[in-house]
Amino acid sequence: xxxxxxxxxxxxxxxxxLSIEPTTNPGDYxxxxxxxxxxxxxxxxxxxxHSNYLAYxxxxxxxxxxxxxxxxTAWRAEGLESPVLESFVQYRxxxxxxxxxxxxxxxxxxxxxxxxxxxxxxxPDVRATGVTVHGCTTTEGRPTRLPSWLTELAAREP
Amino acid sequence: xxxxxxxxxxxxxxxxxLSIEPTTNPGDYxxxxxxxxxxxxxxxxxxxxHSNYLAYxxxxxxxxxxxxxxxxTAWRAEGLESPVLESFVQYRxxxxxxxxxxxxxxxxxxxxxxxxxxxxxxxPDVRATGVTVHGCTTTEGRPTRLPSWLTELAAREP
Amino acid sequence: xxxxxxxxxxxxxxxxxLSIEPTTNPGDYxxxxxxxxxxxxxxxxxxxxHSNYLAYxxxxxxxxxxxxxxxxTAWRAEGLESPVLESFVQYRxxxxxxxxxxxxxxxxxxxxxxxxxxxxxxxPDVRATGVTVHGCTTTEGRPTRLPSWLTELAAREP
Amino acid sequence: xxxxxxxxxxxxxxxxxLSIEPTTNPGDYxxxxxxxxxxxxxxxxxxxxHSNYLAYxxxxxxxxxxxxxxxxTAWRAEGLESPVLESFVQYRxxxxxxxxxxxxxxxxxxxxxxxxxxxxxxxPDVRATGVTVHGCTTTEGRPTRLPSWLTELAAREP
Numbered sequence: 001x002x003x004x005x006x007x008x009x010x011x012x013x014x015x016x017x018l019s020i021e022p023t024t025n026p027g028d029y030x031x032x033x034x035x036x037x038x039x040x041x042x043x044x045x046x047x048x049x050h051s052n053y054l055a056y057x058x059x060x061x062x063x064x065x066x067x068x069x070x071x072x073t074a075w076r077a078e079g080l081e082s083p084v085l086e087s088f089v090q091y092r093x094x095x096x097x098x099x100x101x102x103x104x105x106x107x108x109x110x111x112x113x114x115x116x117x118x119x120x121x122x123x124p125d126v127r128a129t130g131v132t133v134h135g136c137t138t139t140e141g142r143p144t145r146l147p148s149w150l151t152e153l154a155a156r157e158p
Numbered sequence: 159x160x161x162x163x164x165x166x167x168x169x170x171x172x173x174x175x176l177s178i179e180p181t182t183n184p185g186d187y188x189x190x191x192x193x194x195x196x197x198x199x200x201x202x203x204x205x206x207x208h209s210n211y212l213a214y215x216x217x218x219x220x221x222x223x224x225x226x227x228x229x230x231t232a233w234r235a236e237g238l239e240s241p242v243l244e245s246f247v248q249y250r251x252x253x254x255x256x257x258x259x260x261x262x263x264x265x266x267x268x269x270x271x272x273x274x275x276x277x278x279x280x281x282p283d284v285r286a287t288g289v290t291v292h293g294c295t296t297t298e299g300r301p302t303r304l305p306s307w308l309t310e311l312a313a314r315e316p
Numbered sequence: 317x318x319x320x321x322x323x324x325x326x327x328x329x330x331x332x333x334l335s336i337e338p339t340t341n342p343g344d345y346x347x348x349x350x351x352x353x354x355x356x357x358x359x360x361x362x363x364x365x366h367s368n369y370l371a372y373x374x375x376x377x378x379x380x381x382x383x384x385x386x387x388x389t390a391w392r393a394e395g396l397e398s399p400v401l402e403s404f405v406q407y408r409x410x411x412x413x414x415x416x417x418x419x420x421x422x423x424x425x426x427x428x429x430x431x432x433x434x435x436x437x438x439x440p441d442v443r444a445t446g447v448t449v450h451g452c453t454t455t456e457g458r459p460t461r462l463p464s465w466l467t468e469l470a471a472r473e474p
Numbered sequence: 475x476x477x478x479x480x481x482x483x484x485x486x487x488x489x490x491x492l493s494i495e496p497t498t499n500p501g502d503y504x505x506x507x508x509x510x511x512x513x514x515x516x517x518x519x520x521x522x523x524h525s526n527y528l529a530y531x532x533x534x535x536x537x538x539x540x541x542x543x544x545x546x547t548a549w550r551a552e553g554l555e556s557p558v559l560e561s562f563v564q565y566r567x568x569x570x571x572x573x574x575x576x577x578x579x580x581x582x583x584x585x586x587x588x589x590x591x592x593x594x595x596x597x598p599d600v601r602a603t604g605v606t607v608h609g610c611t612t613t614e615g616r617p618t619r620l621p622s623w624l625t626e627l628a629a630r631e632p
Binding site: 197200 | 518520523525
């Protein structure tokens, strides 16, 4: 758990919602997707640029939602978007061109208005872990409740 | 502050280093850089894709280091790299094509082996806040101590 | 000029519209914009990845249109888009992290339905040249005529 | 064929090497790879940003070279790089988030110092065609001859 104490003097600060710490055990994740590193994703240090891990998380998240029968294209067809409210990445070992990364996905927590997904990237050693926090809005950007299947799914955790 | 409690049962988890929460007061930041949003940085939601904020942070960080007389190109010429170990972004309001974003930078904390930088993006309303944690390595990737000017600079804080 | 001969046997091939060859003389271009290379834009060869030149062209094209009083945001507000139909880049010398590139822009040719822009990138040696061909569509993607100011502007050439 | 006439007055212009026009017949290509469009690759027009097609070409080119037993990682291990000298893309129909694109690859032409690859993207309608021209350099960037297997392979064409 990442606990957050917000100093009362910082009034304008929005409390951090991120509240899970991803494990490094692949067995804790219900889905995974393999992604091969593209050359365009490397940088002049010879490794994957850190910003690309958010794209890897996204590709795996999209594949996970399709896998459980709720593809993101269907969300969008129903007029829903799922913007990222927060992201956290811990980079543990660098990845290189042509590496095949396994991105593990776990739907971790949902409230009525937000849900959290945690990620583990292995190859097969641990490369990175991370979390994204998502809201739900209409296509016009107005916040709305999560679909009920999503809150129910997240509630199934032990 | 973001406090971290790591469950003792998760042995392989590396403790999160991230330990600052960025404020939304521009006066708390010692440097800023304006960045105009490119069309390529938008996505099909019509807003800046969340992964680009890490690139904005990077551009402002590079400009800040040049501003204080320690350009990143000089680091690299001396055989040092400064890989990102952790990143955190809180997306508060979406940004759109052609927006001019002001990215505020604050060198926040340094230990002998890592330093942290916090960011605030305004336009002029608050768009995002974030933190990156950096290590220092040789160009071969071997961890090494931070340059002394950097630890001294971070120690100057009240 | 790039002349195109389409073999009559290749019926489904759409003729290439690209019909200008950019010069390497900055005096042939009416506008320029400086862009500093970001670290994220480099690749594991230690140079700017070739796909980023299209983003540099785009940033300079957007700045040029704003400079002549027809910002792209105004096009979009009027319900017009300007999709890229063709792109050509000749990479002459590699660029590196933190290089300041000057992207020169020349509005070269327009028909009723398309226009062409040529580009020269210097630093100050010649780094790249290129051309993009654009159409004009409604926001629903239906092809439409170019704004009259644009065809008139392109017609002003000697 | 794209024929090029260079005005003799433009002395500094390097002749365009690009000399093939890709067909829209998948049977003319010896290899293909499927790529699913990521959300990060879309833009505010709701379609794939044009710069990403160069990344799709690259991913397919890398897969093709691995398929014929000469993976790009082996080139790099032998101290060779294969920089892109020119690129051409004709965008025919827009692509959207989650589309599965089939990128067809054809090794088209080689000289002692350069080779050309043509591409066709279908889904299954024709989305784009393109060409990249490549040189061969040492890792220090010095031009060198192509590997003999490559010139022989390109010479096998009818």
